[in-house]
Amino acid sequence: xxxxxxxxxxxxxxxxxxxxxxxxxxxxxxxxxxxxxxxxxxxxxxxxxxxxxxxxxxxxxxxxxxxxxxxxxxxxxxxxxxxxxxxxxxxxxxxxxxxxxxxxxxxxxxxxxxxxxxxxxxxxxxxxxxxxxxxxxxxxxxxxxxxxxxxxxxxxxxxxxxxxxxxxxxxxxxxxxxxxxxxxxxxxxxxxxxxxxxxxxxxxxxxxxxxxxxxxxxxxxxxxxxxxxxxxxxxxxxxxxxxxxxxxxxxxxxxxxxxxxxxxxxxxxxxxxxxxxxxxxxxxxxxxxxxxxxxxxxxxxxxxxxxxxxxxxxxxxxxxxxxxxxxxxxxxxxxxxxxxxxxxxxxxxxxxxxxxxxxxxxxxxxxxxxxxxxxxxxxxxxxxxxxxxxxxxxxxxxxxxxxxxxxxxxxxxxxxxxxxxxxxxxxxxxxxxxxxxxxxxxxxxxxxxxxxxxxxxxxxxxxxxxxxxxxxxxxxxxxxxxxxxxxxxxxxxxx
Numbered sequence: 001x002x003x004x005x006x007x008x009x010x011x012x013x014x015x016x017x018x019x020x021x022x023x024x025x026x027x028x029x030x031x032x033x034x035x036x037x038x039x040x041x042x043x044x045x046x047x048x049x050x051x052x053x054x055x056x057x058x059x060x061x062x063x064x065x066x067x068x069x070x071x072x073x074x075x076x077x078x079x080x081x082x083x084x085x086x087x088x089x090x091x092x093x094x095x096x097x098x099x100x101x102x103x104x105x106x107x108x109x110x111x112x113x114x115x116x117x118x119x120x121x122x123x124x125x126x127x128x129x130x131x132x133x134x135x136x137x138x139x140x141x142x143x144x145x146x147x148x149x150x151x152x153x154x155x156x157x158x159x160x161x162x163x164x165x166x167x168x169x170x171x172x173x174x175x176x177x178x179x180x181x182x183x184x185x186x187x188x189x190x191x192x193x194x195x196x197x198x199x200x201x202x203x204x205x206x207x208x209x210x211x212x213x214x215x216x217x218x219x220x221x222x223x224x225x226x227x228x229x230x231x232x233x234x235x236x237x238x239x240x241x242x243x244x245x246x247x248x249x250x251x252x253x254x255x256x257x258x259x260x261x262x263x264x265x266x267x268x269x270x271x272x273x274x275x276x277x278x279x280x281x282x283x284x285x286x287x288x289x290x291x292x293x294x295x296x297x298x299x300x301x302x303x304x305x306x307x308x309x310x311x312x313x314x315x316x317x318x319x320x321x322x323x324x325x326x327x328x329x330x331x332x333x334x335x336x337x338x339x340x341x342x343x344x345x346x347x348x349x350x351x352x353x354x355x356x357x358x359x360x361x362x363x364x365x366x367x368x369x370x371x372x373x374x375x376x377x378x379x380x381x382x383x384x385x386x387x388x389x390x391x392x393x394x395x396x397x398x399x400x401x402x403x404x405x406x407x408x409x410x411x412x413x414x415x416x417x418x419x420x421x422x423x424x425x426x427x428x429x430x431x432x433x434x435x436x437x438x439x440x441x442x443x444x445x446x447x448x449x450x451x452x453x454x455x456x457x458x459x460x461x462x463x464x465x466x467x468x469x470x471x472x473x474x475x476x477x478x479x480x481x482x483x484x485x486x487x488x489x490x491x492x493x494x495x
Contacts, residue, residue, distance in 0.1 A: 075131075077129055249275060252450040444486070
């Protein structure tokens with residue numbers, strides 16, 4: 001197994017995400033293994049037709065074919081549907097005689113008319129197959145392709161995309177004129193564009209189909225991007241065993257801010273609910289009564305001077321730290337972060353504790369030398385990382401620069417490790433867009449770290465559990481609901 005993925009127990013066949021180039025390599029390696037490219041294309045088009053047949057009964061369909069291999073897939077799809085009795089028309093951007101190699105051979109099997117691509121070809125169609133460009137396009141749609149897809153979208157005709165909706169960049173999810181599909185059929189593995197926004201929303205239901213690629217091909221490619229799933233980290237998820245006591249389950253220490261006290265309290269409950277044996281909030285003495293009166297199973301430790309706080313950190317009783325929720329953006333927070341990192345113990349840095357380094361981001365990079373997870377949203381990320389590019393690229397670069405696992409939050413959260421591994425999360429419902437949900441997430445992650453779970457696995461598991469808990473509740477979710485939803489999610493995982 002690829003050594004990059006052993007730590008978190010990643011299942012590279014179930015969860016791998018391939019770039020456009022890696023998918024090209026997969027096709028090439030399949031041919032080397034004895035599966036012809038003609039057969040791969042035939043299987044791809046047949047699989048698309050099969051998925052269409054599973055979802056709809058026969059009705060007028062127009063297949064829009066482009067000048068490359070995506071168009072070849074489209075001609076196979078048209079041929080298979082027509083043989084099954086569907087009324088099929090084909091429209092093409094350019095001439096079928098301009099197609100090359102396998103695409104040209106499959107196009108020659110189509111015995112019907114090939115119309116010129118234009119919005120007029122949509123008349124009477126009740127389904128549209130988008131086989132114009134797929135994931136390999138690297139420029140905006142234009143001309144008849146743009147006009148035809150825009151007309152399809154305006155007419156609310158269901159679109160089935162082959163590989164990706166034309167105009168969605170396969171490696172980034174960027175949308176350059178794409179029309180939304182109700183279903184996207186792709187091959188072997190998903191691509192980043194299926195998971196990153198806005199591409200994910202434009203793909204509709206993404207169906208991954210087998211087209212005969214040998215299983216060993218993915219191992220040979222050794223992918224380093226994955227879709228978040230329990231298959232990646234379940235083997236490392238902490239479980240209480242017979243004879244386990246609270247101390248062996250770890251002790252999380254959370255920095256409690258003042259006057260904003262709710263964030264740290266929600267984080268602490270997240271840590272406790274995910275299984276930390278003990279959870280303590282260290283708070284300024286002025287805030288002690290507020291925290292103590294609101295918490296029962298969470299311990300509260302007051303401190304008066306920075307030296308008092310330092311004594312807490314120097315003790316051996318705590319196994320992981322969290323600082324950020326409600327901490328305040330000031331020199332004190334800056335100093336507390338450095339003190340935590342100096343211990344070398346697993347540390348989660350969130351919210352205000354990230355922003356505290358906006359004027360000296362290099363100081364944060366230099367201080368990280370132990371297991372560390374940063375959990376910024378986009379605004380916090382931009383304050384400390386002067387990076388450009390798509391979300392996956394930026395998160396990877398940030399993790400490499402600072403030496404920590406970086407969790408760039410959002411509906412398409414990306415988790416990246418310093419060694420280049422990255423995971424894209426896709427289970428977060430929109431209801432998580434509520435105040436305090438990020439605080440609970442940081443608490444879940446520190447709770448897992450406190451129990452000895454590796455940093456990258458803790459971050460990936462925390463993000464997935466956070467999304468699953470929100471989905472458990474549904475509409476009306478408040479951040480304070482999330483910790484109490486975790487037991488049901490964990491119970492299903494353990495079973």
